[in-house]
Amino acid sequence: MQTKNIVRVAIVVALILLVPLIAMQFTDEVVWSLADFVIMGTLLFGTGLALEVVLKKLTEPVYRVTSCTVIVVTFLLIWAELAVGVFGTPWAGS
Secondary structure (H helix, E strand, O other): OOHHHHHHHHHHHHHHHHHHHHHHHHOOOOOOOHHHHHHHHHHHHHHHHHHHHHHHHOOOHHHHHHHHHHHHHHHHHHHHHHHHOOOOOOOOOO
């Protein structure tokens, strides 16, 4: 994978993580710790890299769409579990 792609993913992740960081300055409703930022940053970065690999390696549109859908759904399920404990694992939030 090219360094350009990794940097692009890192910049997008940083911009996404700016949203809760800025929100924390204006409201008490958003309370993230450093661990929250690290975990979400890792989750977003891993998802972004996985999507980059799929889009680079797979050429068949059906495989690309299916693979990207699986990656995004997996991301959303992990995010939901960490946030509110949808499945009740030991890592569940709240």
